[in-house]
Amino acid sequence: QAKQVSRSSFQFFDNRFERELQTRLQTIRELRYSVERKCLRLYYQPQVRLASGEVFGVEALVRWQRTPGELVSPLLFIPAAEDSGHIVTIGEWILRQSCIQQQVWAKRYGRDLRMAVNVSMRQLKDPDFLGMVREVVAQTSINPQHLELEVTESLMMEDTLGLSAILQQVRDMGIGVAIDDFGTGYSSLSHLQRLPIDRLKIDRAFITGLNQNAEDQVIAALVINMGHLLHLQVIAEGVETAEQRDRLLAMGCDDGQGYFFGKPMPADELARQLFG
Numbered sequence: 001q002a003k004q005v006s007r008s009s010f011q012f013f014d015n016r017f018e019r020e021l022q023t024r025l026q027t028i029r030e031l032r033y034s035v036e037r038k039c040l041r042l043y044y045q046p047q048v049r050l051a052s053g054e055v056f057g058v059e060a061l062v063r064w065q066r067t068p069g070e071l072v073s074p075l076l077f078i079p080a081a082e083d084s085g086h087i088v089t090i091g092e093w094i095l096r097q098s099c100i101q102q103q104v105w106a107k108r109y110g111r112d113l114r115m116a117v118n119v120s121m122r123q124l125k126d127p128d129f130l131g132m133v134r135e136v137v138a139q140t141s142i143n144p145q146h147l148e149l150e151v152t153e154s155l156m157m158e159d160t161l162g163l164s165a166i167l168q169q170v171r172d173m174g175i176g177v178a179i180d181d182f183g184t185g186y187s188s189l190s191h192l193q194r195l196p197i198d199r200l201k202i203d204r205a206f207i208t209g210l211n212q213n214a215e216d217q218v219i220a221a222l223v224i225n226m227g228h229l230l231h232l233q234v235i236a237e238g239v240e241t242a243e244q245r246d247r248l249l250a251m252g253c254d255d256g257q258g259y260f261f262g263k264p265m266p267a268d269e270l271a272r273q274l275f276g
């Protein structure tokens, strides 16, 4: 009897694994098709100076328009795009599109927002990455000072792949580098000090509990102070309330991003809100 049970649960696991794999492969097939059919959309979320409330930049966040009525979250397809390598093509489109958008706003409204673009490890490892970035900057005539790349902290943990040398060259072009989701990894102070970066983004996980949880407060304060010690700018992500904003401001945090200031939105909606 016991044997029967374990066999059928093995069977169940097996089927589930197969189903997950099928879904993933299906996602990858659809993604390839979608890139060709131009089914990706960029949303833009404001980044704000906490002290003045001024919007100085935006972060580009990709969505997948899978069907006319369905907008898929990047959390659901970026991992598949990374595994399959599609992220290299997708990422180039995202970078070019967001630089074009930055220039459209600059020309139309005379406002040079800083454009922050997420970049995956898989993209940084691509041998053509730096050449691609150089080409996009040249083609779109964006001032590299108005461009920033966001890489996740976990990605920078060990530098066996020489990623910090790549980031150094990104900075040599005049482009900014931010460490995204900071606080969730295990970067030491000495490791951080060696990284060629300009900004830390405190992970949303620590902002959520800012006014309830003493530990989150300590971590946020630590990141802010550590960042400033290393002459880095610090931005908090996932700011949803005025209380969180006030607390961050009191702790000396430079900038913020989150629903309190504005949700990610299509370019025309952002333009209406900011310039309209």
Ligand code: C2E
Residues within 6 Å of the ligand: 045, 060, 061, 062, 073, 074, 075, 078, 091, 094, 117, 118, 119, 120, 150, 180, 181, 204, 237, 238, 239, 240, 257, 258, 259, 260, 264
């Ligand atoms: P991320 O770069 O850390 O982006 C922040 C995420 O938090 C976004 O989710 C944003 O919509 C969400 N968010 C912003 N403010 C708030 C808030 O106040 N409250 C809450 N609850 N959430 C907030 P999104 O757009 O679903 O993106 C998820 C992740 O997908 C991003 O995390 C990033 O890692 C990845 N991603 C998004 N776009 C791209 C892209 O163009 N390229 C790559 N490689 N990854 C991307």
Ligand code: MG
Residues within 6 Å of the ligand: 059, 118, 150, 180
């Ligand atoms: Mg980001």
Ligand code: MG
Residues within 6 Å of the ligand: 180, 181, 201, 203, 237
């Ligand atoms: Mg983040």
Ligand code: MG
Residues within 6 Å of the ligand: 181, 203, 204, 237
């Ligand atoms: Mg995050």
